Amino acid sequence: MHIKMLDNGIDSIKNGFKNYLKYQEDPKKDYYILKQAILSTHHGVEILLKCILYKQSEFLIIDNLRIEYKKAYKEKMDLGLENVFQTSYASKIHTITYMEALERVKYFTDILLNEKLERKLIELNKIRNALTHAEVAIEDSKIDETFENLLVDLDILFLRAFGTEYKEIYGYSDIKVNYDKYMNFLISNKMDVKKDVVDALLKALEKAQIFEGQEDIIYINNINKAKIFLKAFQKNQIFGMDLFNGWCSGFAQLSITDEEHISILAKDINNKIIIKFKSMIIYIPKIESNDSPVxxxxxxxxxxxxxNECFVKDQCGVKCLEGLCLENSTRTYIYDQERIEDFLCQCEYNENFKIPNYWSITRFLSQKLIGCFNIQGLAYGNFRTLLDYSQKMTGEILAKHLKKN
Structure with a gap:
């Protein structure tokens, strides 16, 4: 068997990432999956830290320059080998420990290792030792605290250390590592709207613990994650809206109203749309483009x-309830068309009628890909056409289709 040091470390890191994500999604919380996540991540970190040191000098990963290493070094030079691990003395050479590798990267290289990440890596070593040396009794919260953002922080660390040799696990890491380059590109090309959108998008992705990157498709069926993303992303952004039934808006605001529902306030058409949340798809465009996230x-x-069941209608194959919301001393909803027509007549023809604040309200009641939302001022592509194409698809099926294409 022959596996290069960098490939060995990357493979273990990937397995660690995969198993930890699998554990997070496992309703039974299988500790054996978590165990593999810890062991693989620890092994990957150790190998890649040594790889950073090896790039600088082979001597930095050797524990002690014993006679076996000296003989191996001479054999390497005589035979023109890449390293001492390809010599006949390879099994007798002792490399440094995980903790020593961590300290040497900190003091002997120019790799920036922040205190927070260093503490997490020290804690990871303690957890791994507990797993390999005796019966295990570790608080779940301690492991969760150690792994919180650890995987993406490692991804960023190793991407900075190895550049194109290292294939990042998360596309988000590339954006973080090359953030200054992307910002300079957008500034020099006077793409101010896109620059602000990228800033807002990164903050929203971080808060929602979403680590995909450019040209990625993200499928979310967790309303809490959707809420965190939308709240952070819309802080200073204005959505444009295209719905399946042809309705459009240039000023739409999305918000989670309760544990199940999301409202879409289209201010320019004075309409509020309410749906029961099923899923949300996010498309992240190339940073160096004028395309909008969708x-x-x-x-x-x-x-x-x-x-109100008697007022339910069918609109383009989707059940819906249409009415008005009146804001007097209390908020009142009207779905009876006769009462709505009477109210509108009073507004238009009765000079003595005190008109309250009001807006149209539409509650869609069927499972449906309701609409696409993009940032105003940026290119939108063919997503409006996509609504027509995906009429009979679920969100999950559409997300898989988009990922393939």
Whole structure:
């Protein structure tokens, strides 16, 4: 068997990442999956730290310059080998420990190892030692605390250390590592809107613990994660909106109203749309383009109050409830068309009628890819056409289709 040092470390890191994500998604929380995540991540970190040192000098990864190493070094030079691990003395050479590798990277290289990441790597070593030396009794919260953002921080560290030799696990890491380069490109090309959007997007991805990168498709069926992303991303951004039924808006705001529902306030058409959340798809465009990130929302089947069931209609194959929301001393919803027409007549023809604040309200009640949302001022591509193409798809199927294409 022959595996190069860098490839060996990358493979272990990938397995560590894969198993930790698998453990997070496992409702049973299988500790054996977590164990593999810890051991693989620890091994990958140790090998890649040594790889950083090896790039600078082979001597930096050797524990002690014993006679076996000296003989190996001479054999390497005589035979023109790449390193001493290809010599006949390879099994007798002792390399430094995990902790020594960590200290040497800190003091003998120009790699920036921040205190927070260093503490996490020290804690990872303690957890790994507990796993390999005796019966294990570690608080889950301690492991979760150690692994929180650890994988992406390592991804960024090794991408900075190895450049193109290292294939990042998360596309997000590339954006973080090359952030200054991307910002300078956008500034020099006077792409101010895109620059602000990229800043907001990075913050939203971080807060929501989403680590995909450029031209990635992200499928989210967790409303809490969707809420965190939307709240952070929309802080200073304005969405444009295209719905499946042809409705458009140049000023749409998305917000999670409760544990199940999301509202879309289209201010320029004075309409609020409410759906039961099923899923959300996010498309991240190339940074050095004028393309907008795109959000696609999918609604789920929903119920209405018994007294309003008689007002439910069909709109383009989707059940919906249309009405008005009146804001007097209390908020009142009207779905009876006769009462709506009467109210609108009063507004238009009765001079003595005090018109309250009001807006249209539409509640979509079927499972449907409801609409696409993009940032105003940036290119939108063919996502409007995509709504027509994906009429009979679920969000999950569309996300898989987009990832393939």
């Amino acid at each position: 959000v696609i929302l999918e609604s789920d089947y929903d119920n209405v109050e018994p007294e």
